[in-house]
Every structure is written in structure tokens, then in C-alpha cells.
Amino acid sequence: MxxxxxxxxxxxxxxxxxxQRKIMIQQLQDEQVTAIDTASSLHDALEKxxxxxxxxxxxxxxxxxxxxxxxxxxxxxxxxxxEIPFMLVSSETRKSHLEVFKQSGVVAILPxxxxxHHLGSALNATLDVLDSEHIELAYYDIESLRVLxxxxxxMARNLIRRVLSNLGIVHxxxxxxxxxxxxxxxxxxVDLVVTDYNMPEVNGLELTEFxxxxxxxxxxxxxxxxxxxxxxHLSQVAQSGVxxxxxxxxxxxxxxRLLIQMLNQx
Numbered sequence: 232m233x234x235x236x237x238x239x240x241x242x243x244x245x246x247x248x249x250x251q252r253k254i255m256i257q258q259l260q261d262e263q264v265t266a267i268d269t270a271s272s273l274h275d276a277l278e279k280x281x282x283x284x285x286x287x288x289x290x291x292x293x294x295x296x297x298x299x300x301x302x303x304x305x306x307x308x309x310x311x312x313x314e315i316p317f318m319l320v321s322s323e324t325r326k327s328h329l330e331v332f333k334q335s336g337v338v339a340i341l342p343x344x345x346x347x348h349h350l351g352s353a354l355n356a357t358l359d360v361l362d363s364e365h366i367e368l369a370y371y372d373i374e375s376l377r378v379l380x381x382x383x384x385x386m387a388r389n390l391i392r393r394v395l396s397n398l399g400i401v402h403x404x405x406x407x408x409x410x411x412x413x414x415x416x417x418x419x420x421v422d423l424v425v426t427d428y429n430m431p432e433v434n435g436l437e438l439t440e441f442x443x444x445x446x447x448x449x450x451x452x453x454x455x456x457x458x459x460x461x462x463x464h465l466s467q468v469a470q471s472g473v474x475x476x477x478x479x480x481x482x483x484x485x486x487x488r489l490l491i492q493m494l495n496q497x
Contacts, residue, residue, distance in 0.1 A: 235362045237354050241266040241283075245276045245290040245302065246320075255289070255320070258350055273297035277305055280312055287357045291343070292321040300331055307335070307386050314393070316357045320345065326458075333458040333479040334429075336390030340480060352482065359483030360390070365399030366487060369495045371422065376494075377402040379419070381412040381426035381438065382456070387479070391425055391456070394483045398490070409433025413441055416448055423494065427479075428457035436471050443472035452493045456481055 242259065244267055246252045252269050259267055268285065270276035272294045280288070288306070290299045299319055306312040319332050322343040332340055338360055339353035365373055378400055382388045392403050404419055406412035410432040412424070424442065428435040435455050442448045453472065458479040475489040 235358045236263075237358065238263045238265060239286075240264055240354070240357065241268075241286045243268050243270060243276065243279060243285040243288050245270045245273075245288060245294070245299075247271045247291070247294050251291070258345075258347070259289075261347065262350055262354060264354070271295075273302050273305070276302055277312075280306070280315070281309075284311060284315060286361060287316045287318060287338075287354075289318045289320060292319065292323055303332070303335055303337070314389070316360050318353055318357070330458060334384045334387055336384070336386040336388075337480050338390075355484065356480075356482045359397070359487075360393060363397040363399075364487075366491055368491065371494055373399040374401055376400050376423065377404065377419070377421045378423045378425060379404045379406060379412060379415060379421045381406045381409060381424065381430070381435070383408050383427065383430045387427065387456075394486055395425070397483070398487055409435065409438035409441075412438055416442075416445075421451065423452050423454070423490070425454045425456065428455055439471040439473050454486070454489055454493065 242264055244252060244255055246255060256267055268279060270279050273296050290302060292299045303317055306315060306317065316338045318339045318341065319337055320341045320343050323329060329340060338356045341349050341353055378395055380388050380391050380403060382391065388405050395403060404415060404421060406415050408430040412426065413433065426435040426438055439453050442451050442453060452474045454475045455473045456477055456479055474493045477485055477489060
């Protein structure tokens, strides 16, 4: 668990509705969060973040002057804001409308209205992103472990890199898709592959199948991160030879648990 506390978080809440802001502030206070600033628009949010960068941005989907997609995009383009964890709160359920957030490395997507359990889990995920807690493995020195991160989204790679770095992993190699990953495997020695499923050229399923049919790499553990949820898809992925699956957005504590389980079985 993180050594940081929820009460230490400085949060910017972006919500145009005064009533919804009041409700959400109360819900955050019920979770012991006290340092809460608010913004009602995209412009206001960016202005406040540039003045005092928060530990976490919690945002609704739509504002009068833009959307959470535009807000997140603007943050990721600014070096001083790019690494701030982002949490979406939305009543939107259409996969196509949420996919951009799943691929952008958000820490959580909460339904509207959300439960106290939803909020607590999302806040804990934020703490895990912000905090460092090295793991101990039976068969590996964590600082010598070499991990290949494969994702066509730079923002998603950044989040995975941050989570793995917080666990004490320092040797991190990146590839933008499965084709580049295969090339990197030809020139790099790695101990673990963490890959997205949806990628151009060669997707995560095809990459895993390449690894399993390779004499040199068949032993490599593969952790797949996927935003797909249907049973047929998950069954197909499982049969490809992945060692573990986790959702997008993922909880860092889940990734930590899966890594320990996978690598201690090596």
C-alpha cells in the first residue's frame, strides 16, 4: 500500500454545475480529502493548474467552453502538467466515447453518480501512481529487471513507466506497437513484456503469439493491458499465452500484485 495518505492530496475538481460541485466536494471530504480547489471551465482549470499544480484532476466530461478530452490533451502537451493524474467522472457508457480516456493513461473512470467504493478505489490508485514502494521478488533483483513496455499511446506508456518505476524497476524499454516490439526483442534482452492489446501494425495478441512461438523468447512473461471487456475477446487473448490480463484504466496495486505473482513463478 502507498505510504501517502488521501488526506495529503491536493485536488482540482472541474465541474460546471454548482450543485454537482457541492455534492462531489462532500463526497471527497467524506474520504478525508480537505485540499480541494474547483474550476467550472476548461480555461479556468488550466489557469489554476498552471498557478498551483494539483496532485490529481477530477473532471466531468463536458464544460461550456470545451470537454475533458480537450482539457486532458492540453495538460499532456504542457510539460509542467503532463504527469498530473487525471480522473474522469461521467454518465457516458458508450465505449467509443470513453476509449480516448482509457488510451490516455487516466487513473480512473468513475460513473456518475459514483459510490463511495468507486471513489475510494480511484483515490487509492492515485496514491499508488504518486508514491514509490519497491517490491521484492524471489528470482529477480528488482533493479536489474528489464521490462519492455508496448503501447501506441505515449500517454499510456508514460503511466505504465511511472507505475513500474515506483515499484523500483529502472530498466524500462519502450515500443510504439507490436512490430517495433519484435524488433526490440531482436536486439534487447528483457525479462518481462507489458503490452497493450489495441495497436496498429502488430497488436498485442499477435505480439504474444510471436513471443510464444519464438525459441529465444517463449519463456518471457507477458502482462496484457486491454480496454476490451467482452468474454470472447478475453478468451482469445488468454489462449494466446499471456500470463496475466488487466483492464484499462488499471489500478497500480493490481499491476503490482500481478507482477509479483508472474515473476515469482518464473
